[in-house]
Amino acid sequence: MTIDISSDHRQEKRVGLLAGGGLFPITFARAAREQGHQVCAMGVLGMASPDLAEVCDDYATAPLSKIGKAIRYFKRMGVNHVVMAGKIEKTVLYQPFRYLRLIPDWRAIHMIYCFLRENRTDDSILLAVIREFERDNIVFESALDYCPEILVEHGFLTRRKPSPSQWRDVRFGWEMAKEMGRLDIGQTVIVDDTAVIAVEAIEGTDEAIRRAGGLCPRGGFTVIKVAKPQQDMRFDVPTIGLDTIRTMHEAGGRVLAIEAGKTIILDRDEVVKLADKLAITIISLNANELKLRAAS
Secondary structure, three states: OOOOOOOHHHHOOEEEEEEOEOOHHHHHHHHHHHOOOEEEEEEEOOOOOHHHHHHOOEEEEEOOOOHHHHHHHHHHOOOOEEEEEOEOOHHHHHOOOHHHHOOOOHHHHHHHHHHOOOOOOHHHHHHHHHHHHHOOOOEEEOHHHOOHHHEOOOEEOOOOOOOHHHHHHHHHHHHHHHHHHHOOOOOEEEEEOOEEEEEOOOOOHHHHHHHHHHHOOOOOOEEEEOOOOOOOOOOOOOEEOHHHHHHHHHHOOOEEEEEOOOOEEOOHHHHHHHHHHOOOEEEEEOHHHHHHHHHO
């Protein structure tokens, strides 16, 4: 689908979407269009869902390493404000023959040389992308400015509540997860009996949960997923959905603790319904509540 960019009035309501995998980009596109915005999306090839094209006003794809193609697309569409949404599978950066499969264009080379010479942590990479786009006066915003309702509220989401021992694991794992986030390693820690079973790194939350299931085959463990202390809400916001609950069930997880007001929950009603069916507890809380519970 191609849209007309000649109208100034319509151009004022145009937003760009740099889309990775999963449901979040689709959720964002629908919310933005319901608010009267035109959505011009650039999907990361091999990661963004083909269904995204059906909910956007214009859609194109580019390989992960073609930063210049994405910038030219948004400029051609008259887009000055862009959001990031969706999962980027960073494991592709470490596969064999990556340099042949992910040949960077000149804008990507400039980005790597200027902004990524010291380290290539998640935050460093995403901030480098933002800076490269800013050279063309394309500004990144938070997708949550358009759909704040998908941030999880505080409280018990499921009928089942944690046992005293599970609360201990939540308190113990919370500080561990925050520290992993501060170090920009990952946002998820899996705990059982106040021992860390697995820590999320480049593989992502679901794979970390599966690894925990292999290391703790009796199950019953607790998954703690939090925002980084320095969380930039423009990217990499903690997200859970139906796949998270299915993976926990398969691996033997019993409690999912997430951070209130800083975690995205997709398909909330379906997630809660499935968790109740599978006897999985979901709680949304903050550091202050944990301190109060520890003191009581």
